[in-house]
């Protein structure tokens with residue numbers, strides 16, 4: 414580090430596209446999992462105070478399913494799931510998550526009242 | 530490069546001038562222009578330099594030409610002050626890494642084909658920039674040192690050549706991780722390095738993993754404890770940017786997960802042993 418006058422690491426600011434271009438699916442999976450966690454922190458108290466807001470319920474269902482699918486990915490890879498297949502694992506789990514969401518949502522059709 | 534120069538200056542043009550045959554002239558008019566790409570290169574000193582800008586160069590391309598060939602062509606024919614770094618030209622030394630169209634890659638092994646008509650070249654992220662495309666690698670190698678990326682031989686290994694059979698579990702575990710040529714691409718693509726400049730980074734942890742698994746190494750647990758810290762393996766968030774971008778096909782994420790597993794297994798064992806002995810864990 415001593416060899417440079419100004420050792421500021423070269424980091425593109427987050428609002429520049431180039432900061433995001435080198436991101437791969439695993440990174441987006443992580444970003445979305447974080448965002449879903451933040452959204453759940455906001456929605457959960459609302460849900461506890463008033464459990465029957467259908468739009469909140471369905472959004473929470475989506476977020477919980479999404480969050481858990483990507484949590485499962487991390488757990489599996491932590492316990493030795495081969496890394497060369499991590500992308501495939503990501504797509505498979507995302508598909509399972511979407512399917513689980515629709516299945517659960519149609520099991521509880523009353524959630525959809527807010528749509529009508 | 531040389532071939533290009535010969536083609537354009539020597540062999541092709543002269544005969545066309547000497548022979549005034551109308552047919553030939555017509556042919557040369559019809560002949561398509563040699564293919565070329567526009568190369569946008571980031572210029573300027575350290576990051577945040579007020580003079581930072583992009584220069585554009587038109588470079589004639591040939592078959593199998595690489596980004597490095599284009600840079601050499603620009604430097605020798607158009608802009609002699611352009612700074613960039615390379616050495617082996619064949620993907621062995623790891624000095625030529627830079628960002629090609631936003632993604633880190635080796636200049637010498639990235640073909641121009643398929644990159645489009647306009648190519649943007651920038652220095653690697655997460656490193657201090659020296660000039661133009663050349664970055665200072667010292668933070669990267671400092672961290673290799675911090676992770677003690679060298680073998681500390683056991684007394685046995687010092688005396689006799691070690692026997693690690695190619696088919697042994699040990700060898701198979703280490704095998705995929707020893708090919709690192711310290712190019713810094715994983716380090717540049719890691720968002721955690723960007724966020725926490727003290728984080729050891731994928732390459733240093735990958736190196737530590739090979740040594741932790743090496744029976745010739747004497748540091749063992751000490752080494753494991755040194756790299757499994759807040760700024761070490763536990764900082765990794767399993768985003769796989771390093772694994773996706775490593776040109777050698779190494780998975781530093783896998784190595785980091787291996788370190789974490791070892792640390793947890795060791796901790797659980799010690800916990801169980803202390804309970805067994807009737808002592809408080811850690812006492």
Ligand code: SF4
Nearest residue numbers: 709710712713715775
């Ligand atoms: S792990 Fe791969 S990307 Fe990282 S320094 Fe080594 S060769 Fe380069």
Ligand code: FES
Nearest residue numbers: 618620623625637
């Ligand atoms: S010049 Fe050696 S790896 Fe590219």
